[in-house]
Amino acid sequence: MNGIAAGCDLLAVGLTRPADVLTAMEEGLGCPALGGVVGEIWGAPAALDFTATRRLAMRAEAAGRPCWLIRRGAVPDASAARLRWRISTLPSNRNADDPGAPGDPVWRAELFRSRLGPPGDWLVRHDRTANRLEFRDAGPVAALLRAGAS
Amino acid sequence: MTQATRIASLYLPTFAIERWAAERLRMGDPVAEEIPTALALDAAHGPVIHDLNRAARLAGVRRGAQVVDMRAICAALTTHPAQPGGDAAALSRLMLWARRWGPHSVVDGADGLLIDTTGVAHLFGGEAGMLADMQAGFARAGLTVRVALAPTPGAAWGLARFGGERAIATCAQDLHPLPVAALRLSRDTLVLLRRLGLRRIGDLAAIPRLPLMRRFARAAPWDNPLIRLDQATGGLAEPLNAPDPPPAYLAEARLAEPVMDPAPHLPALISDLAGQMADQGTGCRRLCLSVFRVDGDCRGVRVATAAPTRDPDHLLRLFQGRLEGLDPGFGFDLIRLSAEATEPLAQAQVSLAGGVDEGLHLSQLVDRLTARFGAGCVTRPAPRESHVPERAVHPGDPMVPPQMPAPNPDRPIRLFHPPEEVRVIYAVPDGPPAQFIWRRQTISTARQTGPERIAPEWWHDSPGTRLRDYYRIEDHAGRRLWIYREGLGGDGRGPPPRWFVHGVFD
Numbered sequence: 001m002n003g004i005a006a007g008c009d010l011l012a013v014g015l016t017r018p019a020d021v022l023t024a025m026e027e028g029l030g031c032p033a034l035g036g037v038v039g040e041i042w043g044a045p046a047a048l049d050f051t052a053t054r055r056l057a058m059r060a061e062a063a064g065r066p067c068w069l070i071r072r073g074a075v076p077d078a079s080a081a082r083l084r085w086r087i088s089t090l091p092s093n094r095n096a097d098d099p100g101a102p103g104d105p106v107w108r109a110e111l112f113r114s115r116l117g118p119p120g121d122w123l124v125r126h127d128r129t130a131n132r133l134e135f136r137d138a139g140p141v142a143a144l145l146r147a148g149a150s
Numbered sequence: 151m152t153q154a155t156r157i158a159s160l161y162l163p164t165f166a167i168e169r170w171a172a173e174r175l176r177m178g179d180p181v182a183e184e185i186p187t188a189l190a191l192d193a194a195h196g197p198v199i200h201d202l203n204r205a206a207r208l209a210g211v212r213r214g215a216q217v218v219d220m221r222a223i224c225a226a227l228t229t230h231p232a233q234p235g236g237d238a239a240a241l242s243r244l245m246l247w248a249r250r251w252g253p254h255s256v257v258d259g260a261d262g263l264l265i266d267t268t269g270v271a272h273l274f275g276g277e278a279g280m281l282a283d284m285q286a287g288f289a290r291a292g293l294t295v296r297v298a299l300a301p302t303p304g305a306a307w308g309l310a311r312f313g314g315e316r317a318i319a320t321c322a323q324d325l326h327p328l329p330v331a332a333l334r335l336s337r338d339t340l341v342l343l344r345r346l347g348l349r350r351i352g353d354l355a356a357i358p359r360l361p362l363m364r365r366f367a368r369a370a371p372w373d374n375p376l377i378r379l380d381q382a383t384g385g386l387a388e389p390l391n392a393p394d395p396p397p398a399y400l401a402e403a404r405l406a407e408p409v410m411d412p413a414p415h416l417p418a419l420i421s422d423l424a425g426q427m428a429d430q431g432t433g434c435r436r437l438c439l440s441v442f443r444v445d446g447d448c449r450g451v452r453v454a455t456a457a458p459t460r461d462p463d464h465l466l467r468l469f470q471g472r473l474e475g476l477d478p479g480f481g482f483d484l485i486r487l488s489a490e491a492t493e494p495l496a497q498a499q500v501s502l503a504g505g506v507d508e509g510l511h512l513s514q515l516v517d518r519l520t521a522r523f524g525a526g527c528v529t530r531p532a533p534r535e536s537h538v539p540e541r542a543v544h545p546g547d548p549m550v551p552p553q554m555p556a557p558n559p560d561r562p563i564r565l566f567h568p569p570e571e572v573r574v575i576y577a578v579p580d581g582p583p584a585q586f587i588w589r590r591q592t593i594s595t596a597r598q599t600g601p602e603r604i605a606p607e608w609w610h611d612s613p614g615t616r617l618r619d620y621y622r623i624e625d626h627a628g629r630r631l632w633i634y635r636e637g638l639g640g641d642g643r644g645p646p647p648r649w650f651v652h653g654v655f656d
Contacts, residue, residue: 008554009530009531009551009552009554010530010531011512011515011516011528011529011530011548012528012529012530012531012545013519013523013527013528013529014527014529015523015527020523023522024519024522024523027515027518027519027522028515031511031512031514031515032511033509033511033512033515034512034515087656088628089627089628089629089630089656090628091596091624091626091627091628092597092624092628092630095597095599098599100597100598100599101597101598101599101622102597102598102599102622102623102624102630105628105630105655105656106628107628107656126559128559131556131557131559
């Protein structure tokens with residue numbers, strides 16, 4: 001809940017079965033009182049197939065309301081999502097006050113499939129003092145990382 | 151802590167005549183109190199006196215006597231027909247009204263009520279104050295009542311009828327001075343006990359049980375002095391079986407043939423119920439669909455709503471997927487839909503643009519999710535004043551918008567519940583973590599900051615709870631974890647401290 005900005009609030013639905021999560025997300029997308037729907041599913045359960053993601057995407061488009069599906073511990077498989085991101089962590093920036101402490105956190109956000117625009121690759125830094133995200137094109141860094149990996 | 155049961159017995163000795171007099175007064179035809187008046191009930195040998203007013207009693211009229219005999223004593227006696235059915239209905243309404251003094255109340259015979267007032271008396275300033283409040287409340291309604299308080303229904307019954315004014319009994323010895331008639335026995339048994347020389351409850355309690363048991367072996371349980379004595383002293387349990395108040399709104403479908411599926415009848419029932427509620431300006435919070443099976447059993451499905459509603463489409467959707475769990479047996483021939491809890495709900499004005507209020511949509515969403523996934527799964531996380539991280543958020547009511555604080559960058563986005571224990575290499579006694587294995591991955595600290603010490607909350611925690619030193623750590627791949635050490639080495643609160651991963655920052 002710490003990631004929620006002041007003034008926003010959320011309705012939490014605690015569920016254990018992936019099929020229930022998808023049903024609850026579809027119900028939420030049909031409700032005009034909600035600003036958006038975030039669901040989280042761990043791994044790659046059988047209920048989360050291409051049809052399920054397509055249903056979610058079409059419902060979200062019909063309702064005109066954003067819908068995010070967070071997947072942890074999963075590999076990218078067939079999905080009808082309009083935008084697909086892959087987020088990975090990177091070592092954080094240098095902390096100006098204490099060199100031994102972690103500074104502003106940095107992630108690598110890779111938009112590897114997009115129906116709405118060209119895919120891209122960014123370095124995202126969370127400015128902790130201003131509480132905002134700063135995107136920087138990660139083209140050269142990504143090439144470096146790829147070179148380091150191979 | 152379980153409290154000792156306290157049962158209040160209310161005895162309305164002249165309920166029938168007082169109700170009749172109040173009714174006459176309401177009809178604009180009051181009866182003067184000086185005229186000897188009695189209510190008569192038809193019996194095998196002509197009418198008998200059912201109830202009588204004070205003037206008649208002073209003139210020598212007795213209850214249960216033949217009306218013609220009493221006319222001989224008191225020539226001015228006027229009689230009117232009694233209405234036992236009306237009296238019983240009024241008494242059961244009075245029973246529900248009397249729940250202001252306790253959650254469970256039952257009708258006790260034709261002229262009494264029993265209320266379970268366990269743990270209630272302090273609200274009325276003690277037990278004596280509560281009994282006085284009861285008498286005052288009934289006096290405002292124009293009814294004479296004798297009240298008594300005792301640990302069992304039997305003792306309270308006897309005290310109310312044969313004890314002193316507003317008697318209070320706390321133990322079995324308080325009953326000993328009462329006559330044996332206070333044990334709810336039949337006239338024949340009372341005569342028999344008088345012939346045996348047992349006049350008071352104390353006499354009965356003092357003699358050995360075995361001869362008494364033999365003597366009354368053939369008596370019915372409700373007429374056996376020993377069983378009645380045990381019920382009065384608490385040796386035999388006698389629970390109050392308090393009936394539910396009848397639902398205010400009810401729709402029924404009586405079927406000619408037993409059916410297995412209530413779904414086709416549901417829309418008509420719901421629209422009937424919604425129409426009734428719209429007439430009265432109320433909405434339901436809880437609905438119960440009961441089916442009465444042909445084999446004499448009754449099954450039900452309950453749905454609840456977050457806000458009062460009478461929207462038929464919404465109510466119908468709440469029952470979706472719930473009717474499969476209903477066991478129809480060999481079929482059922484009566485379906486009843488009742489609104490168990492209702493609240494006032496005014497007509498909502500639809501806006502000119504045709505839209506409806508957002509709160510309505512939200513409450514309908516909460517209802518659908520709750521009906522589908524069970525109560526308690528839909529929450530609205532709300533902050534709470536606490537330094538202990540897992541207590542700083544609590545699952546709140548989904549319909550109450552919370553005041554969200556500004557996000558704190560030193561707190562992780564995701565907290566583990568419960569925290570995951572890890573074995574950590576660290577500089578004893580209070581160094582930062584150097585390396586540990588978490589979820590089968592070896593993590594060595596590249597950068598860390600801390601400790602942030604969070605002390606236990608002594609007003610919540612048990613005395614042995616240890617303090618926590620939190621570190622924000624980051625490894626070479628950029629994984630950012632929140633990890634804490636529980637306790638300090640040598641703080642005298644148990645074994646060497648343990649380490650836990652409490653959250654991740656991304």
